[in-house]
Amino acid sequence: MTENGDKTIKLVIGLDGQSSGEKALEFAKSIAANSASCELIVVYVIEWSPFSFQTAEENAQRHKRREEEISIAMERVVDPAVASLKKAGLTARAIVRHGDVADTIDNIAHSEGASQIIVARSSAGGITSRLFGSSTANLVMNARVPVTVVA
Structure with a gap:
């Protein structure tokens, strides 16, 4: 809660280490900028x-x-993202984990009490994702909190 009683919303931003993650970060920044109190949790999952x-x-x-x-992911992907969010005056922190991408992001969002998960649509795919589904599709279908997919 904030000083005036507003509830802090938490947004989980799933990064994939590619430029598409920047779109998810920018979208989350715009939501946070329009919120009285918002915490951004930047998540990177190593399959x-x-x-x-x-x-x-x-x-x-x-x-x-x-x-x-984990160290490499923090240094190359997550720390720069969190630094850019903090530079914009936002509250942000990072989590890096190993596991299944969709399950791990969902578990983090659920345990953190997140209001929403924000991810970018990955351009990677091919036959494997068509047969077994992409991490984004699995997250959308199974997440316990709303998921926004940024194109």
Whole structure:
């Protein structure tokens, strides 16, 4: 709540590390600029399957690789996005996780009490996304909070 009793709205912005994420950020900025109190939560998910049978040594290497990937994602994608939001005078923070993109973004939005998820339509696709569905489509169909897809 703000000082005058307005509820702070939370927006989760899913980034994909590509220029399409900039569209989602700009849309979220416009909503936040018109809100009395808004927190922007920038989320980047590194696609990761937990279903892998490995030796103890491979698991140790996998853990190290996961930590390195999180560090790289923060440095290259998420930190610059949060910095640009803060520079615009907005409240923002970042979350980077491993997992299924749609499920992870939905879980974060739900646990954070977000009002909305904002993502950009990905131009990537091909036969795989037509057969199995894209992360964006899966998010739209299964999310527990409203999803806005920016074209």
